[in-house]
Amino acid sequence: MKKIINRAEDAVNEMISGLVAANPELVDSIPEKRIVYRKQLNKKKVAVITGSGSGHEPDQLGFVGKGMMDAIVAGPVFAAPTADAIYEAAKLTAGNQGVLFMVKNYTGDRAQFSMAAEMCEMDGIKTKTVMTDDDVAVKDSTYTAGRRGICGAIFGYKVVCAKAEQGADLETLVALAERVNANTRSMGFSLTSCIPPAKGTPIFEIEDDEIEIGIGIHGEPGRERMKWQPADILIENIVKNILEDLPFRASDEVAVMVNGLGATPTMELYIAYRKVAEMLDAAGIKTFRSYVGNYCTSLDMAGCSVSLLKLDEEMKTLLLEPIEIPLHIF
Amino acid sequence: MKKIINRAEDAVNEMISGLVAANPELVDSIPEKRIVYRKQLNKKKVAVITGSGSGHEPDQLGFVGKGMMDAIVAGPVFAAPTADAIYEAAKLTAGNQGVLFMVKNYTGDRAQFSMAAEMCEMDGIKTKTVMTDDDVAVKDSTYTAGRRGICGAIFGYKVVCAKAEQGADLETLVALAERVNANTRSMGFSLTSCIPPAKGTPIFEIEDDEIEIGIGIHGEPGRERMKWQPADILIENIVKNILEDLPFRASDEVAVMVNGLGATPTMELYIAYRKVAEMLDAAGIKTFRSYVGNYCTSLDMAGCSVSLLKLDEEMKTLLLEPIEIPLHIF
Known part of the structure; x- marks a missing residue:
């Protein structure tokens, strides 16, 4: 194996560090939680957050910023981020309008986002979660019950985050996200x-x-x-x-x-x-x-x-x- | 070898065809000459053209459009485009202000662009050529006398084409292109x-x-x-x-x-x-x-x-x- 990495266990954190260094005006990070967030947060709107295992870049950390995600939470390579980190990202970005989690349909991601939603609820942060399952190839695959979420999820990020930017409420965004997923x-x-x-x-x-x-x-x-x-x-x-x-x-x-x-x-x-x-x-x-x-x-x-x-x-x-x-x- | 191609000899032409299909509002092509050109030509400004062998995409065919190249001329994979095709691209895009050729420093490309410049001159089209040689690694390498032009050339495309868009004359653009190359x-x-x-x-x-x-x-x-x-x-x-x-x-x-x-x-x-x-x-x-x-x-x-x-x-x-x-x- 030859890669442009230092120690394999540092690869994700060093990538995040590089992304923030390359875009200091757009994004910042909480390195120990592997959260990348939009620097100019707008707490009057619904916060939109996604997350997944790393290794799919530019999805998802390249999609943080104005008009797109408020925060993303990166897991280790191909492994879901923790509920704790997702919860921290929600606390960081949420205003009174609540938080929309947009998640690709994998068992591990579902579980962690579901736990994070419970933690948010106990904290008075309103959340909704929409799953993406655009892959027509197979059902009930490795790591998945139902269909998998793959690249088409990015259409949802773009459309839904643009609507959030315009001030739409959480229920409107959920309906839009489900409509986009249903048509992808x-x-x-x-x-x-x-x-x-x-x-x-x-x-x-x-x-x-x-x-x-x-x-x-x-x-x-x-x-x-x-x-x-x-x-x-x-x-x-x-x-x-x-x-x-x-x-x-x-x-x-x-x-x-x-x-x-x-x-x-x-x-x-x-x-x-x-x-x-x-x-x-x-x-x-x-x-x-x-x-x-x-x-x-x-x-x-x-x-x-x-x-x-x-x-x-x-x-x-x-x-x-x-x-x-x-x-x-x- | 596994690649997403049909016949190897069609790969470059099919790529150009795909690029044009994906961007019908921005670019068009002359397939038999492997020319990709900006759809909304502005003949009041200096035309800026580059070209090289294919295989370096998105450089160069991704860089055609408003604020960037007026046309690019693609050769076969890793082989210079022909003088004839470069000349056609110049005729297609040139107004009274003439044409700037921006070329990475390889022997084959130099020769073809030099011949094309002679053909233009006989036709009354004013041209200037600026070479890029940003690679500090080696001198007088395979295919090169002097230093090679690599990725830094793209800085030149961006800066010089923006200046051309503002209406700068050919001599001003040559001086700017040389200044960018000297600092890359x-x-x-x-x-x-x-x-x-x-x-x-x-x-x-x-x-x-x-x-x-x-x-x-x-x-x-x-x-x-x-x-x-x-x-x-x-x-x-x-x-x-x-x-x-x-x-x-x-x-x-x-x-x-x-x-x-x-x-x-x-x-x-x-x-x-x-x-x-x-x-x-x-x-x-x-x-x-x-x-x-x-x-x-x-x-x-x-x-x-x-x-x-x-x-x-x-x-x-x-x-x-x-x-x-x-x-x-x-």
């Missing part, structure tokens, strides 16, 4: 396993000519293992599953995300996007806005996922609201 | 070789415990091959070389880019940034703005580079001018 579908495939720093070896075996279709972002098994196929066939496979699941229909308007899992060149993501666009065109589905890049990764896994959100007019407006987060280009 | 220094290291699609195998051998210090973005040899070291020691090595070369001094103000070479997780880039920030602080150098992500890659190479630009007041203003390019986050 994702699926991915991987070419390689990632190598977590502390483990130092791949978390699953995959041959040089094999593809895992429907991979999870922690390397959980997908639907099937197949021999390598050209990009167009791989993309056709996952996008067909996505389209049929909602289902998306002609004249629907969508946001599209082609997401790299960490080690995939930008060149390949645009080749993938080309086929996605061709399929959407053929289905009469209109693309409102598209995103091509690394958004929710699995460390150094090669592969990609596709996420579609069926938009309504409110979501379209909220998707374009300005944000101030660490992921600026210039 | 970069160096990188790699953990792995990339695998070009058409080759299908690594372009150099490197052991599981080895690091190439001073790597080129086409896999050209660096200064030395060493055993793996912790992130802080690797970063210290390259940043020390960068700082001593200009040299950067206490109270200088800089823009900092920590650039992933394609397969490096965001987590590792922030760990790297943390050490860069620590060294700049220790040297009394002030960071005006920082960029952490994949900007100028080498396909699926693991590793990173660091670039510093010593800023003056004009550069600071230009760096923050708004842009409209394919690399939006939301």
Whole structure:
């Protein structure tokens, strides 16, 4: 294993430290709790918080700032953050409007956010929790009861946080978050396993000519293992599953995300996007806005996922609201 | 070799097709010439064009749009674009103010841009060419006479294109581009070789415990091959070389880019940034703005580079001018 790290056990904390150093005007952190929070807190609005195991960056710590998350709570690599840290993040960011927890559907995250919600309640902090389960690949996988939450969750962060910024109340945000989740579908495939720093070896075996279709972002098994196929066939496979699941229909308007899992060149993501666009065109589905890049990764896994959100007019407006987060280009 | 491609010989054209499909409001292309150009051309200003071999995305095709490049010309993977295509891009974008070519210093690119400039001259199109050679690692490397141009070139694109947008004339832009290049220094290291699609195998051998210090973005040899070291020691090595070369001094103000070479997780880039920030602080150098992500890659190479630009007041203003390019986050 070769990585740009010091000690594996320090990797997450040093990453957070680097993120804060790179964005001193936008974010700050409570290192011992692995909380990253927006520097200019607005306590008149509902606070929106997410959290998960680390290793999916830029999700989630890159999404803290004005117009996006008020705080995120990072766990160790691929392991849920503690209820205690989530509770601290809620105390730090909550005003009178309460806190919305947006959580990807994994058993560990569910449990910790649920405990944190109880701690908040005892403290008089009103919370609501919305789970994201956008991955159409499998149900009841490793670490999950029901469907998994993957990259499509980021559509929810953007839309819901923009609405929170406008002063919407907690119930309105819950309804919006559930509507976004209900209209989001994702699926991915991987070419390689990632190598977590502390483990130092791949978390699953995959041959040089094999593809895992429907991979999870922690390397959980997908639907099937197949021999390598050209990009167009791989993309056709996952996008067909996505389209049929909602289902998306002609004249629907969508946001599209082609997401790299960490080690995939930008060149390949645009080749993938080309086929996605061709399929959407053929289905009469209109693309409102598209995103091509690394958004929710699995460390150094090669592969990609596709996420579609069926938009309504409110979501379209909220998707374009300005944000101030660490992921600026210039 | 497993990649998200169809036929290797179609990879670059399909990538361009995907980029245009993802950004129909911003860019268009001339596929047979591999030209990507800004859709809303402004012929009253100097046109700014760059080009290089493909495989470094998002550099350069992600940087086309308002406030950035008017056109880019993509070659095959790691091979210069043709003079003919560069000339076509100039004809397409040039008004009366002429064209600025901004080119990274490689022998092949120099030759093609030089020929294109001659073709433009015969056609009455005024051109100037500025070379970037920010890499402090080596001189007279494979494909290069003098120093190589790597990721720091992107600072030049941003600053010079913002000035062009304001209506500056060709001579002013040349002087600014040379001033930015003179104040930019970069160096990188790699953990792995990339695998070009058409080759299908690594372009150099490197052991599981080895690091190439001073790597080129086409896999050209660096200064030395060493055993793996912790992130802080690797970063210290390259940043020390960068700082001593200009040299950067206490109270200088800089823009900092920590650039992933394609397969490096965001987590590792922030760990790297943390050490860069620590060294700049220790040297009394002030960071005006920082960029952490994949900007100028080498396909699926693991590793990173660091670039510093010593800023003056004009550069600071230009760096923050708004842009409209394919690399939006939301």
